[in-house]
Amino acid sequence: MELKNAMLELLRRASTDLAPDVEKAIRQAYDNEDEGTSAKNVFGTIVENIELAREASTPLCQDTGSIICYVDFPVGESEKKYREALEWAAMEATKLQYLRPNAVDPITGKNTGNNIGINAPYMHFHQWDKPEVRVRVMLKGGGSENVGTQYRLPDAALKAGRDLKGVRKVIIDAVHKAQGYGCAPGIIGVGIGGDRVTSYALSKEQFFRTLGERSENPELAKLEEGLIEDLNKLKIGPMGFGGKTTVLGVNIGLQHRHPATYYVAISYTCWAYRRKTMIIKGSEVSYD
Amino acid sequence: MIKLQTPISEETARSLKVGDEVLLTGTIVTARDAAHKLMVEERPDFIREHLNGSVIYHCGPVVRKGTDGSYSFVAAGPTTSSREEPYQADVIEEYKVRAVIGKGGMGPKTADGLKKTGAVYLHAVGGAGSLIAKKVTKVDTVYKLEEFGTPEAFWVIQVEDFPCVVTMDSHGGSLHKDIMEMSAGIAKELMDK
Incomplete structure (x- = not known):
C-alpha cells in the first residue's frame, strides 16, 4: 500500500461515487414525488447523473x-x-x-x-x-457553503430564545432562507454551543454521520426527527422548484457553551453530498 | 418539451413562460463572477459575436485537455446565479443575450432586464455535472483561461438537447419568487407552532 x-x-x-445512504435517500425522494412534476424530473436527472458519474468515473x-x-x-x-x-x-x-x-x-x-x-x-x-x-x-x-449561517441566541427578530425551541426556530429560518440556492434537497448540519469557530466546526462534522442515524442524545434525536418532517413541509423541493423533499437529513451536535454565549451554526450541504x-x-x- | 436553438430571436425568447421545459441546442458561452465583472466594467468586444442572440451559462466546468490540445468538458453543471445579480441585466442588454442558464434563480434587477431586453432565465439541475457534460458536444474556443483560471474563463461551447426549465420569463414571472413567498408563510406557521 x-x-x-x-x-x-x-x-x-469521494468525487465520483455517491455514498449509498445518500443515494438511497434520493431514490426514495424520487419515488415520493408525483408523476409529471418538475420535482420528479429533477430527481430523475439526479439519479441518472449519480449512475453516470460512478460508471464513467467523472465528478x-x-x-x-x-x-x-x-x-x-x-x-x-x-x-x-x-x-x-x-x-x-x-x-x-x-x-x-x-x-x-x-x-x-x-x-x-x-x-x-x-x-x-x-x-x-x-x-x-x-x-x-x-x-x-x-x-x-x-x-x-461552494454554493451550499454560501447558504450556511450562524445565529447568536437570543434572536429578537425570530423570537428565538436560549433553548431547543429557539434552536428549532433558527434552523427553520436558515432552511427557508436557503431556498434552492444550495442545491436542495440539502442535508443540514447543526452545531449548538461552543464559540464562533467551534460551533461551525461541529456543524460540519455532523456531515460524517450516516443519514437516518439519530443523535445519541434523546432530546436532540427528537428535535432532528421533528425538523426533518417540518422542513419538508416548506415545500421548497429539489432545486427550489417546489416539491415534497426539501431536506434529506438534519444532524445536530452540541457542546458546552460559555455562560454569555449561545451560538447555533448551520452548515448546509447540497444533495451531491x-x-x-x-x-x-x-x-x-x-x-x- | 420545447426545442430551442441558438441564435434565439427576441420573439422566441418572449414566447417562453415560467414552467416551460426546454431542450437547448447550439452555441452558448460559460461566464461567471470574473467574466461578468469584466463584461460590465470593460464591455469587451471579443465575446460580442458569441453572445448576440445567444445564451450565457453560469458554469465553472471541469475540463480535460487532450494530447492534441483540444478541450472537452468532464463535468459541467450550473453554479449559483445570484452572485451575478448586480451585473446580469446590464450584460443581457449590452450583448443582446436571450437566455441565461444557472441555478437558484435571480432577483428583481435581472427580472426587469429580462422584461426590457426580451430574455429568459433557464434553470438547469444543480449538481448534475457528469450528465450535463454529456450534452456538451464541442468546445469551440476559450477566452481568459490564463487570467481567470478554468472555472471562471469564457468557454464557448456547443450543446445538444441541454435540458432546462424556464423559471423566470420576460413577463415578470418568477418561480423563485413564488416559492419564496409560499414557503415564507409556512415557515412562519412552523415557527409559531
Whole structure:
C-alpha cells in the first residue's frame, strides 16, 4: 500500500461515487414525488447523473468543493506524512479531472490550478488510541457553503430564545432562507454551543454521520426527527422548484457553551453530498 | 418539451413562460463572477459575436485537455446565479443575450432586464455535472483561461438537447419568487407552532 495512491483513490471515490445512504435517500425522494412534476424530473436527472458519474468515473458535480480532511492516527505517527500524501493526491486528482482547481488567492484572484494553497486542502489531525488510521474526506461545495449561517441566541427578530425551541426556530429560518440556492434537497448540519469557530466546526462534522442515524442524545434525536418532517413541509423541493423533499437529513451536535454565549451554526450541504472514509490497517486499505 | 436553438430571436425568447421545459441546442458561452465583472466594467468586444442572440451559462466546468490540445468538458453543471445579480441585466442588454442558464434563480434587477431586453432565465439541475457534460458536444474556443483560471474563463461551447426549465420569463414571472413567498408563510406557521 502506498499512502499517496490510497489518498488519490479516496479523492476519486469521494468525487465520483455517491455514498449509498445518500443515494438511497434520493431514490426514495424520487419515488415520493408525483408523476409529471418538475420535482420528479429533477430527481430523475439526479439519479441518472449519480449512475453516470460512478460508471464513467467523472465528478458528480463540477464544483468538486473544498477538500476538508480529518485524520485520526495512532500515537507516534507523523502528521507530515499524511499532509504530503494528500497534497500529492489532490494535485494528481486535479490533473485527472476528478477535481476542479478550486484554490483562489483572495488578493490576486489567481487560481493555483492544482488545489494547493494556504489551508487548502484543510486538514484536521486527531491522535487516537486505536492501532489503525482513519482518513475521512469531505468535498464541500461552494454554493451550499454560501447558504450556511450562524445565529447568536437570543434572536429578537425570530423570537428565538436560549433553548431547543429557539434552536428549532433558527434552523427553520436558515432552511427557508436557503431556498434552492444550495442545491436542495440539502442535508443540514447543526452545531449548538461552543464559540464562533467551534460551533461551525461541529456543524460540519455532523456531515460524517450516516443519514437516518439519530443523535445519541434523546432530546436532540427528537428535535432532528421533528425538523426533518417540518422542513419538508416548506415545500421548497429539489432545486427550489417546489416539491415534497426539501431536506434529506438534519444532524445536530452540541457542546458546552460559555455562560454569555449561545451560538447555533448551520452548515448546509447540497444533495451531491460527497464524503468518504478510508481505514488503513497495516498494509490493508478499505473504503467506506 | 420545447426545442430551442441558438441564435434565439427576441420573439422566441418572449414566447417562453415560467414552467416551460426546454431542450437547448447550439452555441452558448460559460461566464461567471470574473467574466461578468469584466463584461460590465470593460464591455469587451471579443465575446460580442458569441453572445448576440445567444445564451450565457453560469458554469465553472471541469475540463480535460487532450494530447492534441483540444478541450472537452468532464463535468459541467450550473453554479449559483445570484452572485451575478448586480451585473446580469446590464450584460443581457449590452450583448443582446436571450437566455441565461444557472441555478437558484435571480432577483428583481435581472427580472426587469429580462422584461426590457426580451430574455429568459433557464434553470438547469444543480449538481448534475457528469450528465450535463454529456450534452456538451464541442468546445469551440476559450477566452481568459490564463487570467481567470478554468472555472471562471469564457468557454464557448456547443450543446445538444441541454435540458432546462424556464423559471423566470420576460413577463415578470418568477418561480423563485413564488416559492419564496409560499414557503415564507409556512415557515412562519412552523415557527409559531
